[in-house]
Amino acid sequence: MKRILITGGAGFVGVNLVAHLSALGGYRISVLDDESLGERRYLEPFGARFMHGDIRDRKALDTALDGQEVVVHLAADTRVIDSIENPRRNFDVNVVGSYCLLEACRAHGVHRVVAASTGGAILGEVPAPVHEEMVACPLAPYGASKLAMEGYLSAFSAAYGMKCCALRFSNIYGPGSFHKGSVVAHFFKQILTAKELVVYGDGSQARDFLFVEDLVEGIRQAMGSDATGVFQLGSGRPTTINxxxxxxxxVTNRPELPVRYAGFRAGEIHVTWCDIAKARSAFDFSPRTSLPDGMARTWEWFHTYYGKAAS
Ligand SMILES: NC(=O)c1ccc[n+]([C@@H]2O[C@H](COP(=O)([O-])OP(=O)(O)OC[C@H]3O[C@@H](n4cnc5c(N)ncnc54)[C@H](O)[C@@H]3O)[C@@H](O)[C@H]2O)c1
Structure with a gap:
């Protein structure tokens, strides 16, 4: 049994990762999460050990890291807009928190750390497809915090012999994302609450949408490898908003669904999608779910979740 700690494991990606690993078997899973955005009840079906705590709290880390072999670091202040309004809080959680985690991992002899980073928010407006060799130019404090975390992952690998890698996720969608502000979650929530869909711009903006089940398999593959450095995890293709x-x-069976087009938002990246060749060659990352299939499953989940919450 591989002993693994997942920070932020009660959030969207974390719950999907716990579900995936527990279905595969062979992992003893612990989760450390302060429940600022996630909720432990979503982990109940999977028998993972849950610890309520903050990644900046050394005592909580000492308890959580005892006897672990691998850490998947997902805990973060994940809201880009909030990071613009409150950059200090974002810095504290994402930079100080990641540093505290790495320091404690080193002290506990946990050498394998796989951490969640981000694609678009780190690179800014650069020609697509984006790749790992591009010079980073974050547009918001959230992207800057992830870039700083990548720096510490690199330094702890080189200076202390740890094996740390950063996975730059693209736009992740899927079941469990009701609390997220991503475009897929937003559209589905607007539909469920009979509210208008607004697209900023003409809908020609493109993003790289990756189904969460493909992402968590990529995280598992990265965990099982010795890969260090930075790797992009996306679908490897662009999809426009239209x-x-x-x-x-x-997928919602609303062929006439109306949409209102408003002006482009200042500072929004127009087209971004990622080249996934590096992750493919390092740990055989190969997303399999088509966008229509993933979206159908996501809509089914949103529909059921909303129905239960409303009743
Ligand atoms: N979802 C995406 O599209 C996406 C894209 C790029 C990167 N990421 C990164 O992937 C990771 C997971 O994202 P997610 O979508 O599951 O986000 P999420 O907000 O659903 O989950 C984050 C979890 O971290 C926990 N957390 C926050 N601060 C904490 C702290 N100080 N101590 C302990 N726990 C804390 C929250 O309670 C939550 O459960 C994050 O690091 C995020 O930045 C996500």
Whole structure:
């Protein structure tokens, strides 16, 4: 049994990762989460050990890290807009928190750390497809905090012989994302609450949408490898917002779903999608879910979740 600690494991990606690993078997899973964004009740079906605590609290880390072999670090202040309004809080959780975790991992002899980073928010407006060799130019404190974390992962690998890697996630969608502000979650929530769908710009903006089940398999593959450095995890293809809307209309069975187009938002990246060749060659990352299939499963989950919450 591989002993693994997942920080932020009660959040969207974390719950999907716990579900995936427990279905595969062979892992003893612990989760450390302060429940600022996630909730432990979503972990109940999977028998993971849950510890309520903050990654900046050394006592909580000491308890959580005792006897672990691998850490998957997902805990973060994940809200980009909030990071613009409150950059200090974002810095504290994402930079200081990641540093505290690495320091404690080193003290406990936990050498394998796989951490969640981000694609678009780190690189800014650069020609797509984006790749790992591009010079980072974050547009918001959130991206800056992830870049700083990547720096410490690199330094702890080189200076202390640890094996740390950063996985730059693209736009992740899937079951369990009701609390998220991502475009897929936002569209589905607007539909469920009979509110208007607004697209800023003409809908030609493109993003790289990756189904969460493909992401968590990529995290598992990275965990099992010795890969260090930075790796992009995405679908490897662009989808425009207008193409996404067509899929939304199909999976929700609302062919006439109206959309209002408003002006482009200042500072928004127009087109970003990622080259996944490096992750493919380092740990065989190969996303399999088509966007229509992943979106259909996500809509089914949102529909059921909303129905239960409303009743
Ligand atoms: N979802 C995406 O599209 C996406 C894209 C790029 C990167 N990421 C990164 O992936 C990781 C997981 O994202 P997610 O979508 O599951 O986010 P999420 O907000 O659903 O989950 C984050 C979890 O971290 C916990 N947390 C926050 N601060 C903490 C602290 N100080 N101590 C302990 N726990 C704390 C929250 O309670 C929550 O359960 C994050 O690091 C995020 O930045 C996500």
């Amino acid at each position: 193409e996404l809307l067509e899929i939304v209309r199909a």
